[in-house]
Amino acid sequence: MQLQQPSLERSREPNKRHHQEENHKDGDNASQSSFFDCAELVLPWLTPLELANTSLTCKSLHRISKSITTLRSSDASRTFENLPIPFLNSIDTQPYAFFLYTPAQIPSSSASPQRQSWGSSSSSHEPNWVAPFGAEMLRLVGGGGCGCRDYCGDGDGRCPCSRLHGLEDVVSECGPSCGCGSECGNRSTQRGVSVKMKIVRDEKKGWCLCADELIPRGRFVCEYAGELLTTNEARRRHQKYDELALGGRFSSALLVVREHLPSRKACLRLNIDATRIGNVARFINHSCDGGNLSTVLVRSSGALLPHLCFFASNDIKEGEELTFSYGGVRLRSKRSRCFCGSSSCFGWLPSEQT
Numbered sequence: 001m002q003l004q005q006p007s008l009e010r011s012r013e014p015n016k017r018h019h020q021e022e023n024h025k026d027g028d029n030a031s032q033s034s035f036f037d038c039a040e041l042v043l044p045w046l047t048p049l050e051l052a053n054t055s056l057t058c059k060s061l062h063r064i065s066k067s068i069t070t071l072r073s074s075d076a077s078r079t080f081e082n083l084p085i086p087f088l089n090s091i092d093t094q095p096y097a098f099f100l101y102t103p104a105q106i107p108s109s110s111a112s113p114q115r116q117s118w119g120s121s122s123s124s125h126e127p128n129w130v131a132p133f134g135a136e137m138l139r140l141v142g143g144g145g146c147g148c149r150d151y152c153g154d155g156d157g158r159c160p161c162s163r164l165h166g167l168e169d170v171v172s173e174c175g176p177s178c179g180c181g182s183e184c185g186n187r188s189t190q191r192g193v194s195v196k197m198k199i200v201r202d203e204k205k206g207w208c209l210c211a212d213e214l215i216p217r218g219r220f221v222c223e224y225a226g227e228l229l230t231t232n233e234a235r236r237r238h239q240k241y242d243e244l245a246l247g248g249r250f251s252s253a254l255l256v257v258r259e260h261l262p263s264r265k266a267c268l269r270l271n272i273d274a275t276r277i278g279n280v281a282r283f284i285n286h287s288c289d290g291g292n293l294s295t296v297l298v299r300s301s302g303a304l305l306p307h308l309c310f311f312a313s314n315d316i317k318e319g320e321e322l323t324f325s326y327g328g329v330r331l332r333s334k335r336s337r338c339f340c341g342s343s344s345c346f347g348w349l350p351s352e353q354t
């Protein structure tokens with residue numbers, strides 16, 4: 001008898017039942033919406049493989065994953081640069097290349113982040129994880145800067161010590177120990193990417209960085225940003241990358257730069273690895289004819305280490321691929337074919353024991 005009572009009551013009170021269902025629905029809606037909120041927070045942190053697996057679990061997660069993929073392919077820079085740098089692929093189904101973004105060089109450390117959010121519709125322009133590892137740590141606070149605080153920032157904003165034309169091998173800029181501020185005209189490489197670029201897929205070379213507007217000769221294009229490694233660590237990674245390359249399609253972006261000091265008796269060696277953490281420069285391919293970019297080591301006053309920067313070595317047309325020479329040495333037995341297509345192509349990519 002008692003067990004039947006509720007059903008009698010329900011049949012007499014249809015509205016009450018309706019309200020109970022509404023309450024359930026409200027509860028369901030609330031838990032569904034917090035599920036989506038969580039998914040939208042968590043999914044942008046996933047690697048492409050994790051995202052693909054998650055998207056198989058239900059329609060809603062499939063939809064969220066799809067919109068994350070679209071956002072990722074619309075801007076390789078994860079909004080860290082002033083302009084979006086999209087991926088364009090008419091060759092295969094890979095929508096984007098996966099790596100962590102840093103707009104400036106960072107010291108390599110075991111504390112480097114393993115993950116970075118990418119593809120969230122509420123991305124902020126703040127480099128959320130770069131700051132603790134970023135430019136601050138590479139600064140050497142001390143004297144030696146200019147004292148032109150009174151001139152910079154007013155009038156045309158040009159610093160009287162401007163001397164960067166971008167086509168010399170080593171140049172100096174104002175920096176942390178100068179009296180001028182971030183608007184100073186002698187800091188043109190310190191404000192990130194300011195030319196329109198895109199990353200286009202090529203059947204033979206993989207991803208290629210291309211101009212998306214005319215870039216006049218001498219214009220700063222971008223810095224080569226990545227993890228700064230010790231030489232021992234660079235050698236270790238080089239070996240690891242060679243092994244990975246043997247196993248299939250893998251591109252490394254470890255660049256070794258040697259600067260002969262004025263005495264010619266010593267050489268400064270910079271090992272910059274943009275393979276796992278880097279910026280758009282990691283997509284610049286090699287050309288045996290030297291390409292259309294010149295590399296310049298830029299020193300800024302008060303900074304511990306120079307930065308490797310790319311400038312247009314001639315007027316670059318919209319759509320043209322941006323390239324430079326990786327070097328002239330081809331010594332190693334594990335060589336890769338070069339597809340630069342220039343008339344002076346050696347047939348193999350430069351390689352040397354590091």
Ligand SMILES: C[S@@+](CC[C@H](N)C(=O)[O-])C[C@H]1O[C@@H](n2cnc3c(N)ncnc32)[C@H](O)[C@@H]1O
Nearest residue numbers: 205206207251253282283284285286338339340
């Ligand atoms: C710094 S990455 C450049 C971006 C690379 N294409 C990608 O898809 O990520 C260097 C790698 O790109 C490829 N690459 C660069 N220049 C090339 C060229 N001229 N011909 C063939 N492959 C090239 C090689 O696999 C090389 O190890």
